[in-house]
Amino acid sequence: MEQVQFRVFGMDCAEEVTALRGALDSLNGVQNFGFDILNGKMTVDFDQSQITRDDIGKIAAQLTGLRLEQWNGEGPTGGDAGGWTRWGRTTMTVASGALLAAGFLAHTAIRGFSSAFRGGEEVALPPAVKLLYVVSAICGAWFVAPKAWHALRRCRPDVNLLMIVAVTGAVLIGEYLEAAMVAFLFAVSLALESWSIARARHAIAALMTLAPDTATQIDSAGQECTLPVADVMVGSRLIVRPGEKVPLDGKVIKGESTVNQAPITGESLPVAKAPGAVVFAGTINEEGALEIESTKPANDTTLSRIIRMVGDSQSQRSPSEQWVEKFASYYTPAIFATALAVMILPPLFSGIWGLWFYRGLVLLVIACPCALVISTPVSIVAALTSAAKAGVLVKGGPALEAPAHLKAVAIDKTGTLTIGQPGVRQVEALAGHDSEDVLRIAAAIERRSEHPLARAVLRAASARGIEPAAADDFQAIKGKGATAKVDGVEYWLGSHRMLDERRLDEGNLHERILQVENDGSSVIVLGTNTLILGWIALADSIRPEARAAVESIREAGVEHVIMLTGDNRGTGEAIGRLAAVDEVRTELLPEDKVAAIKELVAKYGHVAMVGDGVNDAPAMALASLGIAMGTVGTDAALETADVALMRDDLSMVGWLIHHSRRTLTIIRQNIYFSLGVKALFLLLTMFGRASLWAAIAADMGASLLVIFNGLRLLNSSPRAQL
């Protein structure tokens, strides 16, 4: 399988996506395809032995009438249909409106205002007025006609075809004013759609302009030079002056300052940076100069990943989008058929053609699902963008809608409910050893481990000036501890459970450790095959916002909040009590966590797992929604989770649920409203009370309202919500 990307020009309505989808469905050897309306991008997986890249592009273009170009992913996207298309559309719409106005003025001057609308007398209109109306209709339909033609060839009636038929029909029965009106208003609503997409597109482009184009590099001779960020090699030394933006991800090597990380984390409080700290491209250096060493190339910085993900998230359609598209795919042909029936059947019996033909045309206009179809993706994009701005990276429509349905949330303890930086509280040596020895051997083993407890042991050792010994044969035992050889002796180091499994003579050690654990410390024990050297007690502190965050999750409608941890029962329950979770499960091995999630999913259906995304990846994958926290800079978490919280703030989970609810509410409002308008006009038409121009005006009004309603989601800041 190979993958190819295309830049698609003028793809700014769900109509075009449907057309492209239909075209690709008809090809052999083409499998998955994704569309990114926002960036005018189409991605296709295909089998080389059956079809070539060129053919895919050519055939898709032929079948849809869209312009496609193969794309290597660089340079401008096809999103902004620049030049003639945009300019021409505007000109034609304005011309259509002007001619319509001129015609209408002449019309009322001759016939009087009220009769102009009454219709029926147009046959007697002066040819000049008719001509104005007809040319206005042609201008309005100019960019619609080619699309309608392609829809006709594919035998799939779409909105464009409906409009052209309605306009032509109106001209045929002498309703010139209405023909012009329908064409003009439809052109306006198309312009509106592409404007609203552009608006959402620019919100993302605004993220993109966050990173500077150039960086100031210092060479080995100490000379400064400015060069494009794309040319900076990983490992280069860069200067970031006060007030400047950090050009690339890197590590501080000299200087101290505070950095505003809001562009990435959405968090407005500046963060202090000193040598050793990590800085991110796009963040703003405040008062001190920093010298940094770049750690990522320009196209792989955290910011560029975020931007790419927000862009890609478009290609995964949310459940509501799928529903709307499915609905429209039945609705439009159904009304189309009804319209034909109305035009033909009653006249067969009554012999009155003109009246029923007109009603049929009104039905055609009502069949246009534009408002319905456009409002959902606009709402989703707006919601995804505002979430990204708040430091909540949601990967796609499905992940955006899922939080609203959550019934249970499982939260990992370490690093999620707690800060994740335990400190050594106590080092105890048993008979015949001293605590220095215990720490020295423990540090030797932990030097090879990535566990937060391991890092705490190393910190404690170095704080006491203890040089760790050398260790061989290190082996991590997941969820329990590790074993290694130090100075030729085989040691084990790990949890209370590991101690119990060793069945060594422990005296009253078991009771003593239990006591320490019940006071809220994690205990790790060091021993050999025959004896126990000592133990170390460590404690982590709970996040200050944990309790309020858990409350906000429950308040958002989640029934059950549960804490999962590999840590001992005493500590787990102490933290669970402080955070006020509904249930605590302790001493879980990684596979126990997976089993717990499985059980929760069976019981509650919609379950989220909040974790650090590294140790908890399997549990997160199994949950309905995986939320990774504290992910700035951890690439793995960014890739695996459905939602990544760029800021170390558990309360964003509650915000996410609210945000998701709000998005769904707005989408539903839009669906009900636009269907309501359709239903109203269906009724009016049945009673002969609807006119063509009123139907199209209502449709356009509805589109406007739902688009604005959807764009409101662009401004949902976390502060306003909580």
Ligand SMILES: Nc1ncnc2c1ncn2[C@@H]1O[C@H](COP(=O)(O)OP(=O)(O)OP(=O)(O)O)[C@@H](O)[C@H]1O
């Ligand atoms: N490298 C290690 N050194 C010492 N003890 C360890 C190590 N790895 C695991 N343990 C022991 O195993 C226990 C469970 O570890 P695990 O990694 O499953 O949970 P955790 O990350 O501490 O907590 P949580 O499940 O809340 O994230 C720890 O509390 C500790 O006692």
Ligand SMILES: [Zn+2]
């Ligand atoms: Zn025990």
